[in-house]
Structure formats: C-alpha cells, structure tokens
Amino acid sequence: MKGKKVQEQQIPAGVSFAGKVVLVTGAASGIGRAVALAFGRAGAAVVVADVAVDGGHSTAAMIVEGGGKALFVATDVTQGSEVAAMVDKTVQRYGRLDCAVNSAGLFEEGSTLAELDEAVYDRVMDVNVKGAWLSMKYQLRQMGQQGSGAIVNLSSAFGAVGAPGQGVYAASKHALAGLTKSAALEHARDGIRVNAVCAGAVRTPMLARAVGREPALEKKLRAAHPMGRFAEPAEIAHAVLWLCSEQASFVTGHELSVDGGFTAI
Numbered sequence: 001m002k003g004k005k006v007q008e009q010q011i012p013a014g015v016s017f018a019g020k021v022v023l024v025t026g027a028a029s030g031i032g033r034a035v036a037l038a039f040g041r042a043g044a045a046v047v048v049a050d051v052a053v054d055g056g057h058s059t060a061a062m063i064v065e066g067g068g069k070a071l072f073v074a075t076d077v078t079q080g081s082e083v084a085a086m087v088d089k090t091v092q093r094y095g096r097l098d099c100a101v102n103s104a105g106l107f108e109e110g111s112t113l114a115e116l117d118e119a120v121y122d123r124v125m126d127v128n129v130k131g132a133w134l135s136m137k138y139q140l141r142q143m144g145q146q147g148s149g150a151i152v153n154l155s156s157a158f159g160a161v162g163a164p165g166q167g168v169y170a171a172s173k174h175a176l177a178g179l180t181k182s183a184a185l186e187h188a189r190d191g192i193r194v195n196a197v198c199a200g201a202v203r204t205p206m207l208a209r210a211v212g213r214e215p216a217l218e219k220k221l222r223a224a225h226p227m228g229r230f231a232e233p234a235e236i237a238h239a240v241l242w243l244c245s246e247q248a249s250f251v252t253g254h255e256l257s258v259d260g261g262f263t264a265i
C-alpha cells in the first residue's frame with residue numbers, strides 16, 4: 001500500500017470509540033496528533049496534552065472541526081503536578097478516562113555513549129521514561145477507581161535492539177518496555193490493559209529533525225526497513241486504536257512491532 005493512501009485512512013475498520021474518553025500525550029505533533037485525530041474520528045472525546053501550546057490547540061481544533069470533541073491541556077509530562085492536573089481536568093470535563101496513549105517523547109542529536117553529554121542523557125530519560133511513568137501513574141489511579149481502562153505507550157524498534165549513536169534513546173525505550181510490562185502485570189486483574197507499540201521510522205517532525213541534522217540518516221534508515229519505506233503516522237495510529245479497542249481484550253503486557261520488518265532481520 002502506498003504511503004498517501006495509508007495516510008488517508010484514519011480509522012481502523014470496525015473500531016468505534018463513541019462515548020469513550022481518551023487522553024493522548026505528545027498530541028501536538030506527529031504520531032500523537034495522528035492518534036488523537038483517529039480517536040476523534042472514531043467518536044471519542046479526546047484530551048490533547050502537550051508542552052507545545054500552539055500545536056496542542058491546533059490538534060484540538062482539527063478534531064472539533066471534524067465534528068468531534070476535544071480539550072487541550074498544556075502539560076509537561078516530566079512534572080508530576082502537571083500530569084496529575086492533566087488527568088484531573090480530563091475527569092472534570094468528561095467524567096472518566098477510558099484510554100490513554102503516551103506519545104510524548106524526545107529523540108536528540110546522536111552521539112556515541114563515550115561522547116554523550118550528561119544533559120542530553122537527563123533530558124531524554126526525563127521525558128521518555130519519567131514522563132511515561134508519571135503519565136501512567138495518574139492514568140492508572142483513575143482507571144483503577146473505574147475498574148477499566150487501556151493504556152498504550154509509544155515505544156520504538158530501538159526498544160528491542162541497540163542503536164549505535166542513539167544509546168540513550170534505545171535505553172529509554174528498553175526502560176519503557178519494563179514499565180509497560182510491570183504496569184500490565186500490576187493491573188492484569190483490575191480490568192486495565194497496558195501495551196506498547198514499537199514503531200519503526202515514522203514520517204513525523206521528529207524524523208524530519210533527525211534527518212535535517214544528519215542527512216545521511218535517511219538512506220541508512222530506509223535501508224534498515226525491509227519494506228523499503230518509512231511509516232505514515234496513521235499506520236501507527238491504527239495499531240494504537242486496535243490495542244485500545246475491545247478487539248484486543250485479551251492483549252496486555254505486549255510490545256507490538258509496527259516497523260516494516262526492522263526487527264525481523
């Protein structure tokens with residue numbers, strides 16, 4: 001299937017989220033935005049959370065213009081008080097939290113571990129690991145009170161294999177696997193499922209920035225994907241919506257590869 005056609009398909013067939021309340025972090029851009037738009041089209045009330053205010057408002061406006069319901073909540077996921085407020089505002093506005101997708105993430109300039117800057121390490125681990133944990137912490141509390149819920153964390157093919165030159169990113173996504181599986185086990189009997197999507201390279205502003213910094217990366221990355229192309233954000237959204245849906249009712253603690261064969265090699 002060609003990329004353009006894939007991009008146009010916003011909702012996985014047969015998946016409706018009418019009446020559901022969904023929270024998406026990192027929803028101002030890229031995969032988070034595609035996920036938020038797909039949920040909006042599938043009938044959910046969507047809380048768009050991001051530290052980027054303009055992009056967050058734009059995503060919420062796009063959902064409303066498409067006939068859906070959305071609320072933007074400015075949130076830095078590395079700050080516990082802001083994350084707690086994000087979940088509180090969701091419940092105040094829409095009464096509950098059925099699904100949460102944690103897509104806020106950072107992919108910084110590459111360097112070997114021997115050359116890595118401490119500040120870069122701290123930034124990446126702070127957003128990708130602490131931010132995901134804090135998000136789940138408050139999402140799980142709310143879902144625990146309800147006795148139901150589904151969470152999907154945005155991980156990467158580099159959550160399963162090493163990434164020379166991006167060791168801290170790979171470490172952060174391996175850590176996310178530990179958080180995802182542990183949360184799934186802690187809540188397996190509470191009606192709450194927790195899974196991750198491990199994406200290959202996806203055509204988003206994050207990827208564009210990485211290629212802008214290092215143009216040779218595009219060819220190298222493309223060659224690492226047996227399908228010979230990058231994913232469109234909507235292709236990742238499809239997998240996320242399926243994992244959040246009743247169709248995945250017996251799936252928990254799973255790392256779903258959506259990577260064009262990257263980790264099959």
Ligand SMILES: NC(=O)c1ccc[n+]([C@@H]2O[C@H](COP(=O)([O-])OP(=O)(O)OC[C@H]3O[C@@H](n4cnc5c(N)ncnc54)[C@H](O)[C@@H]3O)[C@@H](O)[C@H]2O)c1
Pocket residue numbers: 025026027028029030031032049050051052055075076077078102103104105106107127131154155156157198199200201202203204205206207
């Ligand atoms: N694009 C890819 O190739 C790719 C591949 C695999 C996994 N991922 C993962 O998917 C997720 C989304 O990536 P993307 O490509 O859409 O990136 P993106 O840069 O387009 O979007 C990431 C969003 O996260 C937000 N964010 C960053 N720090 C934040 C913070 N402290 N609090 C709240 N929001 C914050 C940014 O403002 C941005 O809107 C990330 O977790 C990334 O690691 C991306």
